[in-house]
Amino acid sequence: MARWQPDAPGRLAAAALDLFEERGYENTTVIEIAERAGLTKSTFFRYFPDKREVLFGxxxxxxxxxxxxxxxxxxxxxxxxxxxxxxxxxxxxxxxxxxxxxxxxxxxxxxxxxxxxxxxxxxxxxxxxxxxxxxxxxxxxxxxxxxxxxxxxxxxxxxxxxxxxxxxxxxxxxxxxxxxxxxxxxxxx
Known part of the structure; x- marks a missing residue:
């Protein structure tokens, strides 16, 4: 997925949900979420303070x-x-x-x-x-x-x-x- 695509928060939430279902919440990292969404770790932290918040909008x-x-x-x-x-x-x-x-x-x-x-x-x-x-x-x-x-x-x-x-x-x-x-x-x- 290209980095310039819109709705980074939505993409991060979708990626996190997929990974949490696949691997479990505890076994998923912010880096993995960002990579799955086609974004960087710093982009993740631009929108969310931690991985818990990614599912709370x-x-x-x-x-x-x-x-x-x-x-x-x-x-x-x-x-x-x-x-x-x-x-x-x-x-x-x-x-x-x-x-x-x-x-x-x-x-x-x-x-x-x-x-x-x-x-x-x-x-x-x-x-x-x-x-x-x-x-x-x-x-x-x-x-x-x-x-x-x-x-x-x-x-x-x-x-x-x-x-x-x-x-x-x-x-x-x-x-x-x-x-x-x-x-x-x-x-x-």
Whole structure:
């Protein structure tokens, strides 16, 4: 693969996923990932601080969630703003062309405790970003925290359904349904 081809981060992520599946996460080096992608080690480090981060997309998802919340109409309540952000993720990030990659990625994460830990930390960061975005919209702190936690749980449920083999439903509708289910479960006494 020529070095001048576009989307170096995507190429690095695809190469890393292939190598992690073939050799295991622990047995794959940054140099091997870069070589598989047709890039250099320094190019790898231009985009990612370490090999764990190559499967986590930098701050892309958090940025999209914050943008989705911020772009909701001013009269939209906190819960609907969070739902709008999940819809936006489905339109811009969790698209049909990323479904197979995402399922494979999750299998690699599930097989490696270090990557599961990194995923948990990323989810905490994204939830905190949602709290901040909701607070900036004027939601009280407790409301922002509760809505962000509910939206994060709905996201996790929807993501698990979205990557299931044979599923063709979009992430946005799955997330909306999961959010409704989470809210209904919370109403049970």
């Amino acid at each position: 930098g701050g892309t998802v958090a940025g999209l969630v914050v943008e989705g919340i911020a772009s909701a109409p001013p009269t939209t309540g906190p819960l609907d703003a969070a739902a709008d952000a999940l819809d936006a993720l489905g339109r811009t990030f969790f698209t049909a062309d990323r479904r197979e990659f995402s399922g494979r990625r999750q299998a690699v994460l599930d097989a490696n405790p270090e990557l599961r830990e990194r995923e948990a930390l990323k989810r905490i960061d994204i939830t905190a970003a949602m709290v901040e975005a909701l607070t900036l919209r004027g939601a009280p702190s407790l409301t922002a925290r509760a809505v962000a936690a509910l939206a994060a749980l709905a996201w996790e449920v929807a993501y698990d359904q979205w990557i299931e083999a044979g599923n063709s439903e979009g992430f946005g509708p799955l997330a909306r349904r999961a959010l409704a289910d989470v809210l209904a479960a919370g109403a049970v006494r």
